[in-house]
Amino acid sequence: MPISIVVPQLGESVAEGTVAKWLKAEGERVRKEEPLVEIQTDKINVEIPSPAEGVLSKILVAEGTTVLVGTEIATLAGAEEPAMAAAPSAPAAAQAPAAAPAPSQKAAPPAKPAPGVSAQPAPQPPPVAPPPPQQGGNGHGDGLALGEARNLSPAVRKIMREQNVSAHEVSSIRGSGIAGRVTRDDLLDYLKNRTSAPREPYAPSAAPSAPKAPAAPLPAFMTARTEAAATGPREEVLPFSKVRKLIAENMLRSKHSAAHTHCFDECDMSAIVALKKEWGPKLEAQGVKLTYMPFFIKASVLALKEFPWVNGEVKGDALVVKKYYNIGLAVGRDEKGLIVPNLKDCDRKNLAQIAGEVNDLAARARADRLRPDDIQGGTFSITNAGVFGAINSSPVINYPEVAILGVHKIVERPVIRDGQIVARPMMNTSIGFDHRIIDGELAVKFQRRICELLERPEMLWFYA
Amino acid sequence: MESLHVAHLGPTPYRDGLALQEGLVRARAAGETGDWLLYPDHPPVLTVGRGATADNVLADADTLRRLGVERFEVARGGDVTWHGPGQLVGYLVCDLDGRGRDLHRFLRGIEEALIQALAVWGIGAERSSGRTGVWVEGEKIASIGIAVRKWVSYHGFALNVAPDLRFFDLINPCGLRGIHMTSLAERLSGNAPSLAEAREVVAGACAKALNHPGWTWESAATAWNFAASEAKPKSEDAA
Numbered sequence: 168m169p170i171s172i173v174v175p176q177l178g179e180s181v182a183e184g185t186v187a188k189w190l191k192a193e194g195e196r197v198r199k200e201e202p203l204v205e206i207q208t209d210k211i212n213v214e215i216p217s218p219a220e221g222v223l224s225k226i227l228v229a230e231g232t233t234v235l236v237g238t239e240i241a242t243l244a245g246a247e248e249p250a251m252a253a254a255p256s257a258p259a260a261a262q263a264p265a266a267a268p269a270p271s272q273k274a275a276p277p278a279k280p281a282p283g284v285s286a287q288p289a290p291q292p293p294p295v296a297p298p299p300p301q302q303g304g305n306g307h308g309d310g311l312a313l314g315e316a317r318n319l320s321p322a323v324r325k326i327m328r329e330q331n332v333s334a335h336e337v338s339s340i341r342g343s344g345i346a347g348r349v350t351r352d353d354l355l356d357y358l359k360n361r362t363s364a365p366r367e368p369y370a371p372s373a374a375p376s377a378p379k380a381p382a383a384p385l386p387a388f389m390t391a392r393t394e395a396a397a398t399g400p401r402e403e404v405l406p407f408s409k410v411r412k413l414i415a416e417n418m419l420r421s422k423h424s425a426a427h428t429h430c431f432d433e434c435d436m437s438a439i440v441a442l443k444k445e446w447g448p449k450l451e452a453q454g455v456k457l458t459y460m461p462f463f464i465k466a467s468v469l470a471l472k473e474f475p476w477v478n479g480e481v482k483g484d485a486l487v488v489k490k491y492y493n494i495g496l497a498v499g500r501d502e503k504g505l506i507v508p509n510l511k512d513c514d515r516k517n518l519a520q521i522a523g524e525v526n527d528l529a530a531r532a533r534a535d536r537l538r539p540d541d542i543q544g545g546t547f548s549i550t551n552a553g554v555f556g557a558i559n560s561s562p563v564i565n566y567p568e569v570a571i572l573g574v575h576k577i578v579e580r581p582v583i584r585d586g587q588i589v590a591r592p593m594m595n596t597s598i599g600f601d602h603r604i605i606d607g608e609l610a611v612k613f614q615r616r617i618c619e620l621l622e623r624p625e626m627l628w629f630y631a
Numbered sequence: 632m633e634s635l636h637v638a639h640l641g642p643t644p645y646r647d648g649l650a651l652q653e654g655l656v657r658a659r660a661a662g663e664t665g666d667w668l669l670y671p672d673h674p675p676v677l678t679v680g681r682g683a684t685a686d687n688v689l690a691d692a693d694t695l696r697r698l699g700v701e702r703f704e705v706a707r708g709g710d711v712t713w714h715g716p717g718q719l720v721g722y723l724v725c726d727l728d729g730r731g732r733d734l735h736r737f738l739r740g741i742e743e744a745l746i747q748a749l750a751v752w753g754i755g756a757e758r759s760s761g762r763t764g765v766w767v768e769g770e771k772i773a774s775i776g777i778a779v780r781k782w783v784s785y786h787g788f789a790l791n792v793a794p795d796l797r798f799f800d801l802i803n804p805c806g807l808r809g810i811h812m813t814s815l816a817e818r819l820s821g822n823a824p825s826l827a828e829a830r831e832v833v834a835g836a837c838a839k840a841l842n843h844p845g846w847t848w849e850s851a852a853t854a855w856n857f858a859a860s861e862a863k864p865k866s867e868d869a870a
Contacts, residue, residue, distance in 0.1 A: 177732065177733075177735075178733035178735045178736060179733050179735070179736065181733075181735055187681035187682070188681060188706070202780070205681060205706060207681050207708050208708070208734060208735070209708065209734070209735060209763050210682070210709040210738060210764075211734045211735075211737075211777040211779060211784075212680065212681045212682075212707050212708040212779065213778075213780075214706070214778070214779065216781065
């Protein structure tokens with residue numbers, strides 16, 4: 168089974184590392200523990216040893232590239248397995264997880280890989296049934312997963328044995344150690360408050376465990392709220408994850424650097440709703456789920472071609488206008504945090520291709536299977552706050568891009584057509600733009616063009 | 632954690648310093664010895680780290696040869712720097728596994744040690760966000776570059792006590808254009824402490840900042856013995 172090499176956890180404040188030097192070439196044989204690659208962060212250069220014996224089958228990240236902690240940078244073919252000389256190239260491999268539903272991906276989120284585990288098995292196609300829990304090496308025999316066992320110090324494990332605390336129970340404790348590790352003090356604090364019965368496991372989603380009362384259970388969020396108020400602490404400190412820190416830095420950089428301004432428009436979505444209704448099932452038959460996003464992407468690309476400055480980037484005292492159209496999609500991932508991968512060369516792809524790639528990109532973003540290339544090189548971004556129910560928003564520019572389009576929930580609203588009040592599926596749009604580059608006039612015209620293209624798709628004949 | 636072992640190596644060719652560190656890293660990773668702070672006295676050398684871009688060495692090969700400055704490409708973080716007489720170079724061979732493998736915390740610890748040491752001589756030094764090292768009023772007084780193998784650190788810091796700062800004109804130190812390097816001598820109008828005094832003060836500050844209960848002088852031979860217990864001298868490519 169190929170083993171994927173990832174950038175390991177390098178410290179609490181370390182969110183990313185730069186591949187400084189590959190010490191082995193593709194196709195070269197490596198022994199276990201032999202240095203494989205040097206990763207640099209700040210002024211530190213770290214040798215990453217090979218997790219196993221095998222052949223370095225594929226280098227995914229070139230020297231000099233900076234990637235997030237947890238990013239897959241290479242794959243290692245096991246010793247018993249021949250190096251895949253004719254291995255499928257990266258794009259082919261990238262398509263593999265496309266159809267995989269995100270929740271069944273076993274991949275650890277990049278925010279919290281087990282410290283010290285510099286490699287994790289490459290994800291297999293989702294199994295039909297969940298794999299049986301691994302037996303842990305804690306001598307407790309209660310199925311502590313290997314990764315978790317390694318996370319607990321001997322001191323913690325000793326107390327667990329003495330106090331008869333199960334691994335399951337420990338997993339409910341919020342750790343204050345590196346990467347959320349449960350420390351000795353955390354465990355002792357927990358035991359102080361522990362009553363005879365083990366506490367309910369901490370469940371972020373609360374839903375599966377909440378409805379206990381057989382008759383008319385309360386909605387999950389109400390139950391969870393009440394329990395927390397009665398027994399839990401009144402405040403909780405949640406240290407920023409690495410990804411959260413990065414998001415915070417990026418947002419601040421954007422807000423500090425760009426002269427953020429917003430303007431708003433609205434769009435009659437009747438035509439697109441009809442198109443989607445007609446073509447959705449046809450694409451579905453080919454395994455592609457059609458959402459509204461491909462239409463937004465297509466309309467944006469055409470408008471960007473007409474107003475090239477909007478597809479630009481500020482570099483010093485100059486505007487770099489891009490003649491390629493890599494459209495970023497803001498993907499929300501709950502606590503894992505926002506990420507904006509981009510779809511390459513959207514001007515050269517038809518709607519069906521874009522639809523397929525949107526599915527793939529979003530699925531991989533949620534499953535933490537993005538490649539560095541997916542996040543770099545964007546030229547303009549779109550954020551859909553409508554999926555969460557918003558009818559308007561003021562999006563933050565994905566700096567150093569100069570504009571971002573906000574799209575929202577489509578809502579039936581009364582509008583006037585030919586002097587009559589009629590119901591139409593309406594959608595507000597917003598655009599966040601860098602007023603250093605883009606004046607209000609340009610922003611308004613650009614946004615209006617997108618709305619027109621959505622309202623009257625036949626215009627595509629004259630634009631495309 | 633046990634005391635920090637500190638050794639003054641005396642005159643040390645750069646290549647030998649590297650071999651000693653690599654040996655000690657192996658011994659430290661194997662748990663044969665504790666954490667070390669080594670003070671080599673290097674002849675003038677330029678060392679180019681992994682973060683380097685070629686054009687930060689400004690002098691050509693001929694000039695370097697004429698000045699007797701050797702050049703080494705090394706597997707530490709950071710760009711190019713100069714080491715030589717008048718500078719206090721400290722190698723830190725420390726176990727990071729027991730420190731939670733937190734690289735940045737380790738870097739911040741080294742900076743803290745040097746800042747505390749400089750305060751002893753009345754110099755108010757500080758960190759500069761995003762620019763690892765120690766700075767005095769915008770001028771750099773100490774550089775830091777670390778390598779990690781098997782979760783043991785090597786390489787370390789270089790504190791300018793009283794070097795000939797003109798050597799830094801050969802390079803863009805640490806890849807930073809237009810920065811000025813300063814020294815204790817420059818800051819204290821020539822009344823710099825001796826290197827021997829600096830070694831003591833910095834050793835104490837390192838032990839404290841890196842959470843050792845104390846520090847002890849060891850002989851260079853002791854360090855070499857640990858390093859040589861399974862000697863496999865590996866010559867680093869000199870470019």
